[in-house]
Amino acid sequence: MSFMANAVPIQDTYPEDACHCYGCGTLNEHGFRIKTRLDGETTITDFQPGPQHIAFTGVTYGGLIASVIDCHSAGSAAIFAMRRAGIAIGSEPSPRFVTAHLEVDYLAPTPLAQMRIVGRLVEMTDRKAIVESDLLVGGDVTARGSAVLVRVKDE
Amino acid sequence: MSFMANAVPIQDTYPEDACHCYGCGTLNEHGFRIKTRLDGETTITDFQPGPQHIAFTGVTYGGLIASVIDCHSAGSAAIFAMRRAGIAIGSEPSPRFVTAHLEVDYLAPTPLAQMRIVGRLVEMTDRKAIVESDLLVGGDVTARGSAVLVRVKDE
Numbered sequence: 001m002s003f004m005a006n007a008v009p010i011q012d013t014y015p016e017d018a019c020h021c022y023g024c025g026t027l028n029e030h031g032f033r034i035k036t037r038l039d040g041e042t043t044i045t046d047f048q049p050g051p052q053h054i055a056f057t058g059v060t061y062g063g064l065i066a067s068v069i070d071c072h073s074a075g076s077a078a079i080f081a082m083r084r085a086g087i088a089i090g091s092e093p094s095p096r097f098v099t100a101h102l103e104v105d106y107l108a109p110t111p112l113a114q115m116r117i118v119g120r121l122v123e124m125t126d127r128k129a130i131v132e133s134d135l136l137v138g139g140d141v142t143a144r145g146s147a148v149l150v151r152v153k154d155e
Numbered sequence: 156m157s158f159m160a161n162a163v164p165i166q167d168t169y170p171e172d173a174c175h176c177y178g179c180g181t182l183n184e185h186g187f188r189i190k191t192r193l194d195g196e197t198t199i200t201d202f203q204p205g206p207q208h209i210a211f212t213g214v215t216y217g218g219l220i221a222s223v224i225d226c227h228s229a230g231s232a233a234i235f236a237m238r239r240a241g242i243a244i245g246s247e248p249s250p251r252f253v254t255a256h257l258e259v260d261y262l263a264p265t266p267l268a269q270m271r272i273v274g275r276l277v278e279m280t281d282r283k284a285i286v287e288s289d290l291l292v293g294g295d296v297t298a299r300g301s302a303v304l305v306r307v308k309d310e
Contacts, residue, residue, distance in 0.1 A: 020215040021206050030207035050187035053177050055253070061177040062254050063222025070218045097215050098210070103258045 008090035009035035010075045015093045021072035024140075034068055036075035038089060043076040043119040043131075049112055060110040065143050069117060069133055070099055073147035076119040078131035080150070084124055097129060097149035110135065110142040117145070129149055163245035164190035165230045165237075170248045178226035189223055191230035191274075193244060198231040198274040199288075215243055215265040222299050223272060224288055225254055228302035231274040231284065232284035236306070239279055252284060252304035265297040272300070282306055 011024045011034070022031040036045045047068050055061045078099040082089055115137050120131040127149050135143040166179045166189070177186040191200045202223050210216045232252040237244055274303050277285040285303050290298040 017211060018290060019212050020212065023210075023218045030205075030208075050185075052183060053174050054183075055178075056172060057175065060255065063178045063218070063225045066221035066225065066257060066259075067216075067218025071168065087289075099261055101260050102217065102221060103256070104221075104258050108256055150170070 007037035008077050009037055010094055011035055012087060013092075013094045014078075015096065018096050018142075019069065023067050024075060032067065032071070034071050034075075036072050036079065038079045038083065040135070041120065043072070043079050045072040045075070045117040045119075046114060048114045050090045051112070053110055056109075058112050060112050060115070062104070062106055063104070063112060065115075065135060066102065066104050066145075068115070069104055069135065069143070069145035070102055070147065072117045072119055072133060073102070073131040073145065074099055074122070074149055076133075077124075077149040080121040080124055080129060080131070082092065095154070096152040098152055099147055100128070100150045101148040103146045105144045106142070107144065108140070108142045112116050113135050113137050162192035162194065164192055165234050165244060165249055166190055167189060168247075168249045169233075170251065172234050173251050178222050179230060187226070189226050189230075191227050191234065192209065193217050193234045195237065196275065197248050198227070200227040200230070200272040201269060202272070202276075203269045206267070209267055211264075213267050215267050215270070217244070217259070217261055220265060220270075220290060221257065221300075222260070223270070224259055224290065224300035225257055225302065227272045227274055227288060227306045228257070228286040228300065229254055229304055230305065231276070231288075232279075232304040232306075235276040235279055235286070249305040250309070253307055254302055255283070255305045256303040258301045260299045261297070262299065263295070263297045266292050270291050
């Protein structure tokens with residue numbers, strides 16, 4: 001994945017008060033610390049679940065999948081908002097989005113292995129964004145997500 | 156809550172292979188170990204998040220909320236299925252349900268404090284159940300969930 005080597009993870013550019021999130025905060029020692037990057041027209045989050053993150057033996061826990069899709073979607077909204085404004089990611093603190101609505105379709109059991117979430121922008125206004133995502137393991141889509149994110153006003 | 160003192164948590168009656176779930180498995184040492192009980196026509200899960208489970212300072216992480224609603228919904232489906240079959244909870248291993256679709260509406264920031272999830276059955280067939288839930292902190296509904304659960308065939 002050398003093509004992404006220079007893509008800055010959006011979570012590394014969050015304002016300090018957004019860096020303690022259990023799902024993606026760089027300063028939360030106990031959390032998942034997911035990282036989301038722009039890749040062409042899409043966003044990508046790669047995440048390796050731990051052995052404890054199971055629903056059944058060998059199957060990833062659905063709540064973890066929802067969590068990763070949640071933070072991936074909020075990060076994707078920030079990425080797409082910066083791109084829309086013509087601001088390079090990493091050049092300034094990113095805008096903040098919070099999740100208003102989250103949906104996950106569990107299409108098949110997700111094997112306990114590295115997952116890739118690929119996000120695409122469905123809608124973007126000054127106030128909100130809609131991001132849809134596919135979750136893949138080994139090339140198979142095992143879950144799909146949709147999220148409505150609301151932009152937090154700058155102070 | 157003495158009225159629930161004798162209600163058996165459904166997770167305590169799951170078959171052994173369902174007891175390792177990160178959200179509700181009694182045998183998962185690292186997980187949330189949520190407990191869901193029947194209370195009249197509803198189901199109740201009380202859960203105390205940890206200090207690390209934040210989105211922002213003082214606000215509970217949305218992915219944790221989705222996780223708790225996920226396992227609460229699957230447990231509620233099992234409870235409602237047993238009640239429908241006239242089987243006392245705790246008298247035999249419970250049926251198993253897996254989540255096919257999960258939705259969460261985040262209505263307001265959820266304070267980092269003990270949460271109560273109250274579930275109600277919307278639909279139940281031999282194959283699936285739909286459970287809707289309110290999440291309350293201190294009496295205020297801060298999130299709502301809806302889940303479609305599919306029954307795992309007995310072997």
